[in-house]
Amino acid sequence: MRSRNLIRQLTKPVDDETLSSWLSRNATNPYVGSVHSVFLDSCQAMANASLEGDVDRLCEHQRFLSCFAERDQEVLANTFKLPDNLIEVGGSLNYCPQCLADDVASMHAPAWRKAWRVRGNCFCAAHDELVLFQRLSASGRGQFNRAWLAFSQHASTGKFIFGNHFIQRLISLPETATKEQSLCRIVLKVMRWIDSAPDYPTYGRPSKQCLIFVLGFFLYRPFARCKGGVGQWFLNSLRSSTELSSQPFRSPSVRELSEGIKDSTPRNIAVSYLFLGCAYKLLSEADIELINNALYFSNAPFPRQPCELRALACCFQPTRIFQFKQSASRNLYAGDIAHLDWLFG
Incomplete structure (x- = not known):
């Protein structure tokens, strides 16, 4: 009805x-x-x-x-x-x-x-x-x-309270709105791919739970003052991995990774969706060109291949990948681990 x-x-x-x-x-x-x-x-x-x-x-x-x-x-x-x-x-x-x-x-x-x-x-x-x-x-x-x-x-x-524009308007450009709309359509493409993911992994696709795990990895903050994973700090002008060096670390639970998604700004979540699109080769060359052209305020180019994304993610916490692998092994289906080779090697 x-x-x-x-x-x-x-x-x-x-x-x-x-x-x-x-x-x-x-x-x-x-x-x-x-x-x-x-x-x-x-x-x-x-x-x-x-x-x-x-x-x-x-x-x-x-x-x-x-x-x-x-x-x-x-x-x-x-x-x-x-x-x-x-x-x-x-x-x-x-x-x-x-x-x-x-x-x-x-x-x-x-x-x-x-x-x-x-x-x-x-x-x-x-x-x-x-x-x-x-x-x-x-x-x-x-x-x-x-x-x-x-x-x-x-x-x-009358304004966006957290400044959640995708393209940070440091200067006014006439094509900014058009670029922002195009970026949002790429984000939506990745979101729909995640929504259509199976409940259990298959040979060709990871489960939805696995994809949420990856999204959480990009946005995870080990402690309050940390800038978080690559999805949190990619768009920041000041980047440092030294904030983690003196802090205790344990492999995060799925719940903790989900909390990182909930607490993140829409802008950082959107960037993380783009990273996930790169990891699973959902982005075309034209998409990547647009992203690199539009995110002009970023200090690093957007990765073109999953191996480049892994290198970028490891810059944030190079010694912590093993803990995330342990968490994935404990919390994800065995079939999903094969779909994380791009990250864990």
Whole structure:
């Protein structure tokens, strides 16, 4: 069933809208009487009791579904089903201000999207851009009214809070926007390849878990003041591997690598997607030429071959590769290790 058939007398969901956002918009609609602040409180209580406070997951909860007519319960569950590989609700604060602005221009309250909760997502497919993403302030950690808070935040600042443009605009160039759009399309190509990866490794392709491991390797920070892996420091003007020398190191868990993805800026995540595209030969010569031409503020050329990428990654932590190999052996399928030869040799 389609979302347009969802429960009469209630607000129609926006495409890809989260359950908490939809409930919030209904509660503020004067023509909807069945969803109100008391009902939202009860939803939050249900989520706190069994879903770690995640209201968006209530569509999986029979007690919540039973609040609606039986004919509507399946539609609710299907419409608001969450994608895989989610960021926990407290850390899911990135958003696309253009999506929210489009909502308001369409004469309805802004809506929070499910795609913004996918781990490692730095791209707004609706607008074909990376640079639209901002991060909501800590005051917006509650799920209800989050979209309005984000819209107000963007309206009051009128700029990208963390400077998450892909191409750093040190000087104004007329072709910058065009190059940025082209780079974002390359990022999207790699993201779609990862999304289509199998759950288990095959002869020709690594598993999705393996690819997330590699992405985490690029973005991993062994300690707080460290610039992180090659995906973190490639675009920085000051690079140093000596920060690691006096610090204790242990092989990271998959969870720790995933945390590195969650805590990284969209810009660094996007660069890491490009590195992953290089590692698995997804980039054409034209793609690499564009990347090297567009990232003019980088101090090193973008690698053309996986061996060059390995050399670049080893510059950050040349003595730590063995620990990462140990972590891969413990946490990945045996078939995935063969797909990491470009890194571990």
